[in-house]
Amino acid sequence: MTCAVFPGVTGIVLAGGQGRRMGGQDKGLLNYQxxxxxxxxxxxxxxxxxxxxxxxxxSHQQYQQFEYPVITDLLDGYQGPLSGMLAGMKQAETDYILxxxxxxxxxxxxxxxxxxxxxxxxxxxxxxxxxxxRLQPVFSLMSTRLQADLQAWLASGERKIDLWxxxxxxxxxxxxxxxxxxxxxxxxxxxxxxxxxxxxxxxxGFAAFSGTGKTSLLVKLIxxxxxxxxxxxxxxxxxxxxxxxxxxxxxxxxxxxxASQVVVASxxxxxxxxxxxxxxxxxxxxxxxxxxxxxxxxxxLVEGFKKEQFAKIELHRPELGKPLLYREDPSVIAFATDQxxxxxxxxxxxxxxxxxQIADFVVEFCRTQKQSMETA
Numbered sequence: 001m002t003c004a005v006f007p008g009v010t011g012i013v014l015a016g017g018q019g020r021r022m023g024g025q026d027k028g029l030l031n032y033q034x035x036x037x038x039x040x041x042x043x044x045x046x047x048x049x050x051x052x053x054x055x056x057x058x059s060h061q062q063y064q065q066f067e068y069p070v071i072t073d074l075l076d077g078y079q080g081p082l083s084g085m086l087a088g089m090k091q092a093e094t095d096y097i098l099x100x101x102x103x104x105x106x107x108x109x110x111x112x113x114x115x116x117x118x119x120x121x122x123x124x125x126x127x128x129x130x131x132x133x134r135l136q137p138v139f140s141l142m143s144t145r146l147q148a149d150l151q152a153w154l155a156s157g158e159r160k161i162d163l164w165x166x167x168x169x170x171x172x173x174x175x176x177x178x179x180x181x182x183x184x185x186x187x188x189x190x191x192x193x194x195x196x197x198x199x200x201x202x203x204x205g206f207a208a209f210s211g212t213g214k215t216s217l218l219v220k221l222i223x224x225x226x227x228x229x230x231x232x233x234x235x236x237x238x239x240x241x242x243x244x245x246x247x248x249x250x251x252x253x254x255x256x257x258x259a260s261q262v263v264v265a266s267x268x269x270x271x272x273x274x275x276x277x278x279x280x281x282x283x284x285x286x287x288x289x290x291x292x293x294x295x296x297x298x299x300x301l302v303e304g305f306k307k308e309q310f311a312k313i314e315l316h317r318p319e320l321g322k323p324l325l326y327r328e329d330p331s332v333i334a335f336a337t338d339q340x341x342x343x344x345x346x347x348x349x350x351x352x353x354x355x356x357q358i359a360d361f362v363v364e365f366c367r368t369q370k371q372s373m374e375t376a
Contacts, residue, residue: 010098015102072087082161101139132174149167180198202299206336217336217358231297232299338351
C-alpha cells in the first residue's frame, strides 16, 4: 500500500513593482506597524508553504536580509505580475506556487488551504481568490507546469493576467468572509491612515478603559439580545498572556511542546488554540473575525480593540478620571455612561444602567447596518 504525497507549494512574494502611486518607493520595504510590509507577508505566509521566494527588481540587499532567495523578473522594464510569476515558477522546486503581493499585510492564514482544496477538487490548473466583489488574481495558486505556456504568452507581448489565467482550467475560490485580507496599500497615506475594519456582518464594539465594566455589561446584554432573536458572536481582546487550557493538562503540554495548533473537543465544546507565528505586539481583529462561522450570526460584538476602526459604543465613568476616547477615535457612535453631564451633544448618550435602552440601540444599529450592506 502506498501513501499519496501531498503537493508541495512555494510561496512567491511579488515585490517587483515600480511603486508609482507610492512616489516610486519600494512598497515592500515601507514600514507598517514598526516593521516592513514584506515582513508582515512573510510571517503569515511562512507557516502555509514549504519555502518562500521574494520576487524583487531592486533593493536586493535589503530583501536578502529576510533570509529567503531573492529573484528578479526575467523580462526587463517592470512588465507586471505575470513576469514575477514566471520567474517564481522557474525557481520553485515544488508542484505549485502560491503568489501574494507585498502590499497586503493581512493576507489570510487560510489562503493555501482553501486554494489548494478547491484546485484539487476541481482538477484545475489555477485557483484564484475572490473577495465577494472581484477576483484577486495576484492571490493565486498555480501549477508550475504552466511555465512554458506563460513564457510564450509573455513573449507574444501579452501582459494581462486575467486573460492568461482564463486560457487554463481556472477555479475561483470564495473569500468573501475575509474581505479585509485583500486591503492593499497603494499610496503613502494608506500606511498611516486609520483604516476601517471590513466585515460582511454588523460589527459593534464596546470600548473603554480597564475597570469601566465592559465585560459586566456584555454578560447582561447578551441574553437580552438573544431574547430579541439576534444570533451573536463575541470577540474579546485580552491585554495579557492567557490560556484557555490549564497548565499540566494534555492540551497545554502539547502546545507548549511545540504544536502551533491544538483542537480540544468534548460533547458540548470545541476549542482551537493557535500560537501566532509572528511575535506581534497586539492581536489583529480581522484575523479573529476570519475564524467565525458567519452562517449562523446576525451580529458580532467586540470587547476592546479600541485602536482599530469599526463602530463602537464608548463606556465612560467620570469617577475613574479617564479621558474620553472619542476625541481620538472617529468610529465611536454613542456613549454609555452613568453620569451624562459634560458629554458631547453630537452623539447619542445611553444610560449605562438601563439595559433595555442599550439593547434597543444595538438592535436598531444591527437593523440599519444590515439594510446598508444589502443595498451596497
